[in-house]
Amino acid sequence: MTVHHLFVVDNPTALRSMPQVRPQPLRPLKTKCSDCALSALCLPIGLGGHEVAQLDTLVAQRFKVKKGAALFRTGDPLRSLYAVRIGSFKTGMVSVDGREQVTGFHIAGDMLGLDAISADAHACTAVALEDSEVCPIHYTHLENLARQLPSLQHNLTRLLSREIVQDHTLLMLIGKMNSDERLAAFLLSLSQRLSARGYSARHFVLKMRREEIGSYLGLRLETICRGIAHLRDQGLAHVEGRNVTIQDPEGLKHLVAGCHRPL
Incomplete structure (x- = not known):
């Protein structure tokens, strides 16, 4: 279930006017996947040392997203997937009558941006619920590396499958409980x-x-x-x-x- 394991919109059209995040590079330079405490929950899960080192080369320098800022918006082109390193986000969509529908809550170790893979554009808006940090992974480069590493391709497929399961869980919550x-x-x-x-x-x-x-x-x-x-x-x-x-x-x-x- 996406709750999937949390910013607030008083104005129903606020998602469309949310400030877009401007990456703020951190010092020191990026934390490697191999050194990250969340690697067992994120994309590197189950990868060998050499495979993780190759994935490290794709992870750009992490950056901050201030509370209330949008990491990406509905309709933005797919450029990167984002691993949440610190903090939390909500994803949501705005209906034609201007009402917001929250579609998920995402915490450290979760991956954001998977919604854009099918159409090369984001279907929802992701907003930071608190001051947060993300690790961006350029999607085209990730896709190319996944063709070379079956274990990485498996992990990417696993993440997509988890999104589907979470959607089904939400439907069950609303329909049966x-x-x-x-x-x-x-x-x-x-x-x-x-x-x-x-x-x-x-x-x-x-x-x-x-x-x-x-x-x-x-x-x-x-x-x-x-x-x-x-x-x-x-x-x-x-x-x-x-x-x-x-x-x-x-x-x-x-x-x-x-x-x-x-x-």
Whole structure:
């Protein structure tokens, strides 16, 4: 599930007027994939030392994206894929009537830009939820190297497949689950993704507002607020502001599965 493991739009047309990021090179020079703590979650997963060294040559110098800036916008041509190194992003689209639909939340270790591969242009806008850093990988060069390295081609295919699975998961959330189950599934997914990155699975801070959670889950703001109260009253999770405490992970799993909590 993209929650996929979070900037805020008060104006429904804001995605179209978001400032475009201007790359700000960092010092010292780029961190190599082989030295990055997120390599086990990102494109180099499972690659040998020599293969990672070849991938290193494709990764341009990382740059900062300030909170609220757009990394890319709907319709921008595909140039690079972006590995999130620090921080988080949301992706979204604006409907013809000007309303925003959040399509995903992306944290460190995730890859942004895969949406542009089919049509050579981005289908969504990616906005930083906080001050973040990304590692750009020129797509044409990546494609050429993937032809030479079957393991890299496999990883790229795996990332694309993960995007499809996440889309299917979202459809299931909206089509099959009630509001409390959707919210519980969202918190569980985020908890698990943060845990995989070495963060606490039970205590974390949301980087998005409740309106954005509602947009992603297909729920109104008041429904999100009621759901938060229901989870608290059942002793499953406590959400105060943006601070989340998962009190009963197994109980959340039972709720998502549509089961009654064990006595």
